[in-house]
Amino acid sequence: MTQFLEARNVTKIFGQGLMSNETSLTVALHEFSLGLDVDPPSITAIVGESGSGKTTLARTLLGLAEPTRGEVLYRGTDMRQLTSAQRHLFLREVQVIFQDPFEVYNPFYTVDHVLETPIRKMRLASSRDEARQLIETTLRTVGLRPDETLGRYPHQLSGGQRQRIMVARAMLVRPRLIVADEPVSMVDASLRATILECLRQLKDDFGISLMYITHDLTTAYQISDNMVVLYRGRAVEAGDVGHVVKDPQHPYTRLLVGSIPRPDPHHPWHRDGVSRDPGDLSATAHTGCMFADRCPSVMEVCATREPPLFQTQPRRAAACFLYDHAPALSSSDLGAVLGAPPG
Amino acid sequence: MSAAYVIRRVLLFFVVVWAATTLIFFLPKLAPGRNPIVERIGMMVATGGVNASGMQAMVDAYQAKFGLDKPLWQQYLTYLADISHLDFGYSLTQYPTTVLEVIRTALPWTLTLLTVTTLLAFTIGSVLGALLAWPRSPRALHALLPPLFMFSVIPYYLFGLILVYLLAFQFRIFPMSGNSQYGAVASLTPKYLADAAWHSVLPGLSIILASLGFWALGMRAMMVGISGEDFMLFAEAKGLKGNRIFLRYAMRNALLPQTTTLALSLGTILSGALLVEVVFNYAGMGSVLFRAISAFDYFTIYGVVFFIIVGVALATLILDLVYPILDPRIRYRKG
Amino acid sequence: MKKFGRFLARNPRISFGFVLILGMLLFWFVGMVTVGISKAVPLSGPPDMPPSAQYPLGTDSAGRQLLPVLIAGVPLTLEIGLLAGTVGLLIGTVLGFVAGYFGGPADSVIRTAADVMLPIPALAVLVVIASTIHTLLSVEVMALVIASLAWMYPTRTIRAQVLSIRSRAYVEVGRFSGETDFDIIFSELMPNLMPYLAATFVAAVGAAILAGIGLEALGLGPQDKPTLGMTIFWAIYYGATLRGMWWWWGPPIVVLVLVFFALFMIAQGLDRYANPRLRHAA
Numbered sequence: 001m002t003q004f005l006e007a008r009n010v011t012k013i014f015g016q017g018l019m020s021n022e023t024s025l026t027v028a029l030h031e032f033s034l035g036l037d038v039d040p041p042s043i044t045a046i047v048g049e050s051g052s053g054k055t056t057l058a059r060t061l062l063g064l065a066e067p068t069r070g071e072v073l074y075r076g077t078d079m080r081q082l083t084s085a086q087r088h089l090f091l092r093e094v095q096v097i098f099q100d101p102f103e104v105y106n107p108f109y110t111v112d113h114v115l116e117t118p119i120r121k122m123r124l125a126s127s128r129d130e131a132r133q134l135i136e137t138t139l140r141t142v143g144l145r146p147d148e149t150l151g152r153y154p155h156q157l158s159g160g161q162r163q164r165i166m167v168a169r170a171m172l173v174r175p176r177l178i179v180a181d182e183p184v185s186m187v188d189a190s191l192r193a194t195i196l197e198c199l200r201q202l203k204d205d206f207g208i209s210l211m212y213i214t215h216d217l218t219t220a221y222q223i224s225d226n227m228v229v230l231y232r233g234r235a236v237e238a239g240d241v242g243h244v245v246k247d248p249q250h251p252y253t254r255l256l257v258g259s260i261p262r263p264d265p266h267h268p269w270h271r272d273g274v275s276r277d278p279g280d281l282s283a284t285a286h287t288g289c290m291f292a293d294r295c296p297s298v299m300e301v302c303a304t305r306e307p308p309l310f311q312t313q314p315r316r317a318a319a320c321f322l323y324d325h326a327p328a329l330s331s332s333d334l335g336a337v338l339g340a341p342p343g
Numbered sequence: 344m345s346a347a348y349v350i351r352r353v354l355l356f357f358v359v360v361w362a363a364t365t366l367i368f369f370l371p372k373l374a375p376g377r378n379p380i381v382e383r384i385g386m387m388v389a390t391g392g393v394n395a396s397g398m399q400a401m402v403d404a405y406q407a408k409f410g411l412d413k414p415l416w417q418q419y420l421t422y423l424a425d426i427s428h429l430d431f432g433y434s435l436t437q438y439p440t441t442v443l444e445v446i447r448t449a450l451p452w453t454l455t456l457l458t459v460t461t462l463l464a465f466t467i468g469s470v471l472g473a474l475l476a477w478p479r480s481p482r483a484l485h486a487l488l489p490p491l492f493m494f495s496v497i498p499y500y501l502f503g504l505i506l507v508y509l510l511a512f513q514f515r516i517f518p519m520s521g522n523s524q525y526g527a528v529a530s531l532t533p534k535y536l537a538d539a540a541w542h543s544v545l546p547g548l549s550i551i552l553a554s555l556g557f558w559a560l561g562m563r564a565m566m567v568g569i570s571g572e573d574f575m576l577f578a579e580a581k582g583l584k585g586n587r588i589f590l591r592y593a594m595r596n597a598l599l600p601q602t603t604t605l606a607l608s609l610g611t612i613l614s615g616a617l618l619v620e621v622v623f624n625y626a627g628m629g630s631v632l633f634r635a636i637s638a639f640d641y642f643t644i645y646g647v648v649f650f651i652i653v654g655v656a657l658a659t660l661i662l663d664l665v666y667p668i669l670d671p672r673i674r675y676r677k678g
Numbered sequence: 679m680k681k682f683g684r685f686l687a688r689n690p691r692i693s694f695g696f697v698l699i700l701g702m703l704l705f706w707f708v709g710m711v712t713v714g715i716s717k718a719v720p721l722s723g724p725p726d727m728p729p730s731a732q733y734p735l736g737t738d739s740a741g742r743q744l745l746p747v748l749i750a751g752v753p754l755t756l757e758i759g760l761l762a763g764t765v766g767l768l769i770g771t772v773l774g775f776v777a778g779y780f781g782g783p784a785d786s787v788i789r790t791a792a793d794v795m796l797p798i799p800a801l802a803v804l805v806v807i808a809s810t811i812h813t814l815l816s817v818e819v820m821a822l823v824i825a826s827l828a829w830m831y832p833t834r835t836i837r838a839q840v841l842s843i844r845s846r847a848y849v850e851v852g853r854f855s856g857e858t859d860f861d862i863i864f865s866e867l868m869p870n871l872m873p874y875l876a877a878t879f880v881a882a883v884g885a886a887i888l889a890g891i892g893l894e895a896l897g898l899g900p901q902d903k904p905t906l907g908m909t910i911f912w913a914i915y916y917g918a919t920l921r922g923m924w925w926w927w928g929p930p931i932v933v934l935v936l937v938f939f940a941l942f943m944i945a946q947g948l949d950r951y952a953n954p955r956l957r958h959a960a
Contacts, residue, residue, distance in 0.1 A: 064850060088856075096854050103847035108869040114851060117865075121856030169855070355794075363798050370803070371810040496938040498888060500895060501931050504910070504919060512922045520920070610799030617801070618895050622914060636809055636896050644809055651802040659797050 002076035003035035005061055005094065005177065009070035012056050012233075016068070028056035030233040031070065034334050038176040041209040043200065044338060045220035045241065047256070048230035054213045055099075057230070058181045061211070062096055092122060095170040099182040101162040105154035111162070112150050114169050115139075122173055138168040141205075142198050160191035167195065171202060178202070179211045184219065196223050217256055221245045226338040229253050232290045235309065238334055239316035249318040251295045289321070297322060309334065349664065356660045363652040367645055368422050372415075383435065383639050405432070431646035436638045442646035445631055450650070453627035456543060457616050460550040461605075467551075468558025469601055473594050475559065476566035495556025500618035503549035507622065510545060517545045520624035546623045550616055561604055565597035599670050606662040610655045617651075691947030698940035702752055702933065709749030718746035718904050729925050736925040738909075739916040747904045748929050754817055754905040756937070758890040761821035762828055763883030769825070770832025770882075771875065775863055777833065778840025789837070792830040800827040801892050808898035815900055824889045831885075832878045839874050843867060877948040884941040891934065906930040 012029040032053070036044065048054045059065040060072050063079045072079045074090055082090060098104050106113060115135045118124065125131035136146040142164040154162060163183060170178050180199065184192040200223040202208040214220050220227055220241065227244045229237040229252065237250040248254045288303040289295070295302065301321050309317040310326040315338075317329055425431070431442035474480040475488065494502070511517045518541065569575060570593060578592055620629025628647055635643035686693040709715075717723065720740035727737040735744035777788040807823050808815060843849075844867065852866050868875075893899055894907025897915070901908075913919065913927035 062854075091854060091856055096851075098847050098851070100847060104851050106848040106852075106866055106870070114848075114855070117852065117857065118855035121861070166851075169851075359794055359797055362794050363803070366798075366803060367806050370806055492942075493935075493939070496942050497935050498891065498938075501891075501910075501934060504914075504927055504931060507919050508922065508924055508928075512919070607796075610797065610801075614799055614801035614892060618892055621895060622919070632805065633896055636805070636898060639809070641809070644805065648802040648806055651799055655799050656797055 002073070004038045004075060006033075006035040006073045007057070007061060007067075007070070008033050008073065010057075010060055010067040010072060011069040012053070012060060012065065013068045027233050029053045029060070029067075032057065032233065032235060033070075034228065034235070036177065036209070036211065036338075038209040041176075041203045041207045042226060042338070043203055043210040043212060043224045045224035045227045046211065046213045046230060047215065047217060047220050047227055049215055049256075051232065052230040053233040054215075054230050055181055056233075058096075058179050058211070058213050062094065062179055063090070088122075092173050093176045095173060095175040095178050097163070097166050097170050097178060097180040097183045100186055101159045101166065102154060104166060105162065107154060110151055110153055111157065111165050114165065115172065118169060118172050124172060134172065135168075138172055139165070141171070142168045143194065144168070159187050160195065163187050163195060164198070167198060167202075171206065171208060174206060175208060177209045177211065179213070181213045182215070183212075185214070185216070192219065193222075199223065217245060217260060228334070228338075229256070234290060234306070235319065235334060236291065237316075237318045238309070238338065239313070243313070243316055249312060249316065249323065250291075250320050251297050251322075252291050253318075255294075289319075348667070352660055352663050356656050359656045360653055363656075364423070364426055364649060365419075367648060368419060371641075383641060426649065431649070432642040434635075434643045435640040436634065436643070442642050445643060446628065446646055446650055449626060449628050449631045452625065453616065453620065453629065456546060456550070456620070456625070456627060457613065460547045460554075460616070461612060463547075464551045464554040465558050465605060468555045469562040469594075469598070471555070472559035472562025472564075473566050473597065476563040476570065477593075491556035491559050493556070494553055495560060497553055498618070499550050499553045499615035500622050502553040503546065503619045503622040506545055506549050506552075518542050543625070546619050546625050549619050549622075550612075553615070554612065557608075558601070562597060562601055565600050566593055569593050569596050599666075602662065602666060602669060606659050606666075609658050609662075613651060613655055689947045689951055691943045691950065693947075695940040695943035695947065698936055698943070699756075702756070702936065702940075706749055706752045709745075713746055713749060715746045715750040717743040718750045722746075726921075726923065728923075735929055736923075738912065738923075738926050739918070740912070742904070744909075744926060744929065747909055748906075748933065751904045751906040751909055751930060752933060754900075754903055755887060755890065755907065755934070757817055758821045758824070758905070759883040759887035759937075761818065762824040762886035762890070763879055765822065765825035766828030766882045766886065767832050767875070767879045769829040770878065771836055773829065773833040774836025775840055775867075778837040779844055779859070779863060779867070785837075788833065792833045795827070796830045796834070798827075800824075800889055803827055804889060804893055805896065805898065808893050812898060815898065817900055817903060817905065820890060820893065820899060821886070824886050824893075828882055828886055828889075832882060835874065835878055836871070839871050840867060843870060873948060873951055877945060880941055880945045880948060884938060884945070887934075887937060887941075906934055 009031045010029050010033070011027070011031055014026045014028055016025060030053075034057075046054045046057060056065065060067050063072070063074075066080060074082065074086070074094075077086060104114070105111060112135075115138075116131065119131045119134060125134050135150070139146045139149060144161060144164050149157065149161060149165065157165075163186075167183075170180075178199070183199070184195050187195060196219055199210055199212070203210060210223075212220060212224055224241045226239065227237075227241040228235050229244070229250065231252050237244060237248070237253045244253060245257060248257045288305060289298075289307055292298050292302040297320075299321060301324075307319045307321045307324070309319045309329040310323040311317045311329050312323050312326045317334070429443055431446075434440050434442050434445050437445060471484070471487070471491075474484055507520075575592060583592075617627075617629035617632060619625070620627045621633045624630055628650065631643065632647045634640075635647065686696065720742055722743045723733055723737045723741050725737055725739050725741045727733050729736045733743055733745070735748060737743050738747070773788050773792075777785040804823060804827060807826075808820070811819070811823075849862055849866055852862050857865065890899070890905070891907035891910070894905060894911050895914075897911055899905055899908045899911065907930075909930045910927050913923070918926045
């Protein structure tokens with residue numbers, strides 16, 4: 001069955017050119033596979049630290065970057081070979097929200113421009129009045145007042161407002177999937193919850209799936225159904241978000257969860273398990289598990305080969321030799337553990 | 344500086360020269376209808392001025408090489424071969440002098456005028472510009488800004504006209520034209536040299552005064568930009584003396600983009616200098632070109648143009664090779 | 679229109695330059711209406727007359743009255759500059775955008791062509807062209823000839839600017855809003871490059887006028903039209919400098935200096951507008 005959007009063995013290497021050598025290459029993604037379905041709609045979080053490859057993953061899935069190896073398929077067709085009609089369909093079904101709420105606006109125009117352009121180019125309304133109506137309704141959906149927002153220049157609005165306008169823009173076309181790359185990391189903390197809640201509502205009210213890319217486990221937990229944890233270009237754990245956060249299996253996930261400070265003076269931030277800094281991020285041929293140099297549970301086998309994803313539960317998988325008693329998933333089956341949300 | 348860089352620059356030099364010479368060859372041929380050289384020669388033959396000085400032989404030789412019956416590629420190759428031997432043919436107005444001879448006599452004058460004026464204008468202008476940007480320089484200097492502004496906008500040769508009128512005609516301080524007393528024979532005697540130098544003052548002054556403003560303003564802008572950089576603040580905080588910061592830090596860094604500007608302006612400076620020569624009837628390449636154009640002496644025109652192009656390309660090459668010596672960043676980066 | 683007025687008010691240098699040029703056009707207009715240019719041809723008066731009540735700017739050696747000559751010359755020289763500047767800018771913009779936005783082989787070709795042709799002194803090649811077709815040299819032809827060598831610098835500048843903004847996030851957002859490459863170039867990129875385009879235009883016009891009078895100083899200009907450069911040429915040709923006939927070559931020089939000064943002011947003003955940092959410098 002063809003999946004809606006699928007990455008197959010995608011490897012992305014930066015720094016390749018006529019004059020590059022080993023040390024100047026960066027492997028952002030390594031043989032990464034992920035399949036997404038949008039029926040029923042769900043929210044998947046892609047979690048990782050800087051350098052984990054999450055933004056690269058988003059960009060390759062969106063077609064903004066080409067994989068060095070492997071392919072990205074939209075409804076079964078390679079993204080690089082989409083016909084014009086398919087491309088139009090893609091734009092109607094997949095939309096994006098970027099991280100920086102300022103750079104996404106063309107300083108020459110008012111913010112109306114980002115809302116009017118898709119309506120005009122993708123013919124979402126048949127008259128100017130209808131377009132105006134659509135814009136105003138959508139703005140209200142994301143919690144903004146049109147009279148306070150329209151006609152202003154980007155620098156006249158706050159970061160939160162601007163990002164909400166971007167959410168409005170993304171949903172204008174009623175896509176099946178929105179890929180949001182760290183949508184709230186440059187927004188004031190007080191507004192983050194509001195915007196994320198708005199995104200979550202999109203799933204309930206409009207059936208729009210979300211791929212939420214972030215480094216923040218707590219917000220991921222708040223709104224997602226599934227979670228994929230990335231470490232240095234590879235998926236190390238995936239599954240139902242509640243289980244992954246409450247009972248992390250991969251040592252890296254444990255590290256991430258353990259790093260969340262608890263506002264309780266009786267529970268000091270524990271020191272054990274905090275590892276050394278990650279080593280050099282270059283592409284030198286690496287054998288074995290990428291996390292081995294930081295792992296508190298490292299074993300001998302970890303240095304010899306990379307662990308595949310072991311399906312530890314129907315909806316859990318972890319790439320760690322601690323679980324080699326469980327059946328190994330072939331990489332393209334990552335989507336299998338990301339099931340529908342309960343109920 | 345790496346060998347690769349040098350080779351690349353030298354290669355670029357030859358490419359530019361080749362492109363320019365090819366352009367000079369083909370452009371006239373694109374003229375609607377006819378070949379101007381052939382036409383010119385035909386005109387000379389018709390008016391009978393040819394037989395008198397044995398030009399017929401030259402005309403025949405030319406026809407043999409570049410006659411319309413020869414295939415274009417053959418003409419082109421012959422042309423390239425000639426050029427590489429610096430054979431530009433004969434001057435149609437001063438037959439039997441070759442074009443090369445004419446240029447050879449005129450070139451030293453232009454070269455001296457150019458180098459002296461450019462060096463003076465660049466150095467004085469840059470120092471002036473640097474001082475103008477330095478807050479601790481005397482206030483009086485700033486009074487120079489408006490005139491410098493004005494002067495930088497005027498083309499050199501127009502400036503020359505003004506100077507000639509003021510200083511040669513109204514107040515008969517300097518000679519009005521030529522590069523030596525009428526009838527003087529060129530020689531390396533001190534008397535002649537002094538005379539030549541005296542005649543060069545006005546042309547030189549035109550160029551210097553008109554370009555001073557350009558260099559000063561450019562340098563001032565660079566200095567202002569550099570003064571705002573963090574390393575300058577650090578130097579001052581370290582307690583380095585003002586003069587030292589000024590010279591070693593600010594000026595040294597500002598000189599780099601200023602030199603780049605020099606390299607880019609060489610063509611403009613040369614063109615301006617040639618026109619100044621025309622105004623003063625100064626016996627350099629400018630006047631040669633002027634007379635050649637008036638007489639439709641195409642061989643000379645093309646010869647002079649070739650030298651102009653090669654000259655500028657060569658000067659740019661030299662500057663490009665010198666630049667890494669000034670800028671250590673390039674030195675280390677290129678190996 | 680009101681936006682333009684406010685823009686001028688906030689940028690005194692640009693306004694000043696503008697006013698100067700408007701002043702010149704006014705001079706031309708008033709001159710055409712009052713004096714007319716019929717007397718700008720030879721034998722319109724006794725030769726070599728200094729300025730007087732009857733001949734406000736005197737006459738030249740061929741008997742042209744020099745005030746009409748000046749009135750006729752102003753628009754001609756401006757025309758050369760504007761025409762050559764516009765054509766040069768158009769070519770430069772197209773090439774710059776193609777090279778900067780699309781990259782690839784087109785970029786390599788355009789960039790190499792511009793880099794190779796830039797160091798060639800324009801005057802040299804212009805002399806070759808102009809001397810070849812000297813009989814065909816009208817004002818328009820001169821402008822086109824000059825434009826053919828004026829595109830390199832605009833191409834490079836615009837290409838660099840395009841490169842710096844083509845990967846901005848709002849371009850990617852535009853793509854996801856259904857914009858085609860065409861839309862992105864014209865709707866997203868070009869408006870942001872307006873200051874640079876304007877600055878490049880002014881520079882191109884200035885360079886074109888300079889090239890024009892340079893060619894004319896050598897005699898390579900329209901033989902029958904009294905452009906400012908040709909007037910100066912005739913003055914030199916007839917030895918007006920040696921005879922102290924300042925009224926012949928003086929006024930054209932004054933006008934030219936004013937034109938260059940105006941363009942310089944506008945260029946500086948645009949520079950400050952595009953780089954607000956410069957506003958606070960010395």
